Amino acid sequence: MPKRVQQTEKKAFLYILFSLALFISLISFFDFFTSIYEPLKGNFRVIHLVLELMSIAVSAIIASNGWVAFTHTLAMNRLLFSSAFIAVAFFNLMHILTFDGTTAFIEIHVTSLTVWFLILGRLVESISLTFIVVYSCKGAAPRSLRWLTYNGFLLLAIVTSIIVILYADHLPLLLKDGRPTLVKTAIEYFFIIIHILILIKAFTIYRKEKKIEFLLIILSSYSLILSSWLMTIYLSPDGYRSFAGHVFKVLGYLFLVNIIFKVNIEHPFEQVKEFSKRNQLLLDSVGEGIYGLDSEGRTIFINKSALRMLGYTEQEVMGRKLHYLIHHKKENGFPSPPRECPIFRTNLDGRNRRQESYFWRKDGTGFPVILEARALLQDDDIIGTVTTFIDLTETRKLKKLELEKQAVDVELELAATVQQSLLPKFEHIPPGVDLGGVSVPYRKLSGDFYKAVFQGSQLVFGVADICGKGVPAAIEMAMMTYSMEQFNHLKVEPHHVMESLNRFAVKYMSDSSFVTMFFGNYDIRTSIFSYSNAGHEPALLFRERTGEFFELSTNNPILGIMENSVYETKEIHIESGDILLLYTDGLTENRASNSPDDNKRLRRLLLHADRTLSARELSKTLLRLMNQDGHPITDDQTLLIFKKL
Structure with missing residues (x-):
């Protein structure tokens, strides 16, 4: 439950306890409250006027707020509820004007007549509140209906008031000797029953939805119940119980105003605030x-x-x-x-x-x-x-690669030379490790490549396979190789490199091209190998100590398909004697049958090979053994081997 709702519940509970204790005291200690109220009794007419003017003001606020809010909500139930308070305000006004002979032209049963207007206002208020609670439908109403409903309720109040004044001497008396008659008492109990039903219904809804407006309806009905009850037991219209009844009525109306504030002002503001927050989250995600x-x-x-x-x-x-x-x-x-x-x-x-x-x-x-x-x-x-x-900083850098691509298209023979020159010569390998590889193109130019860069304490190497063969794949291979050299691998993790290469591939490679790549950084200080795999064959790690094989991979998409793809980096500790194999699918594809490709044959050959050979010689040996079955080669083949000595 939200903290704000909990705080409101506590305040509501305290109000109920305090008002109930006050109500019981007003009933039980008649002499005490009579003596306290006696100095105020002479000013009852002024006090009564102030309280009723407050009731009129509250009713006008409810009606006017509903008038303004209707253009935004078009809710039929809210329209009827707020427009009904035009009639409530008018009846309360008539109650003031007919109170204690305020208007000289009314001479028949003035005291009873003024109470009739009070009763009519309470009747309209009770019916409208019942409607808003029981019929919570929010069907849209035409804008023109606003004038009709407000004018309709105003006209109803005026006509009803005229009828009541004209036939006042035929209406049942509501007061006799300053006390409520049986008719008035029955009407007040009728209001009590209505508000008890409203309270029960609102409580049921509040338990399910925990909406503060239904808690306020509970407090409003509760206050109006106390008001009606006090209106049945006062001994004179200007007595303290009548005064207390008017106070509870004003409190009940104030709770209704609070509901209007919550529904038409606070809730929309919170929705706007939430909408603004979501928009900001959306902006920040771009x-x-x-x-x-x-x-x-x-x-x-x-x-x-x-x-x-x-x-x-x-x-x-x-x-x-x-x-x-x-x-x-x-x-x-x-x-x-x-x-x-x-x-x-x-x-x-x-x-x-x-x-x-x-x-x-x-x-x-x-x-x-x-x-x-x-x-x-x-x-x-x-x-x-x-x-x-x-x-565009990165884009401008990549434009240089595009120029190189155009140069390669012009001179194909030069492209082959450039391609071979891009492959590492493994001349600056740090002590304690060995790195070597071999790459054999299917045609003159290869779409496979491997790359090794030594920066600080990081030995960076990887293998990639560009979709396609021949000249286009070779050109794109040269671009990707050069692009890999542009990163500071001491600061940039493998998945960041993958994301940049992916954006490059989407922008500069053809729509039918894509790249798979396995790429990693080996830290010579910690022997930690950090890697990221973009849809490539998993690297194969042979652990000399246990004789086990481990496949290294990450669940990342291939490069060049979606510009905003996200990649991840994993880590593993490399032990002395471990051998790491990075290869392309052209090496392990099963050319003898339609069965799936796997690296089982490569594993067997490594187990039986002389693993004391240098990485360079071991890669050549494994490549020769993989191809000695005589089946034709149909793809570029690349094998890169890393050994920790």
């Missing part, structure tokens, strides 16, 4: 930077991606003119006045714009972006702009 400006260029919202790229906090940019923080200079350092800013121009003419530009971070460094500015419109008026932008 990788692109997004921010909004008002018509003066001041920031009205910004997502976390934009803040991260710009280096600011939300408090530092909200309400400030963002142009002078991030867009005030061009890439060459010259000033960029607002009149040249595409966002500023969109704010003037409402035209959407998309172009490359340059933004500046809080630390003074800049970065290229592609931005798209759109106008915020309200009733065809431009009230601001929404701008999305993407950091």
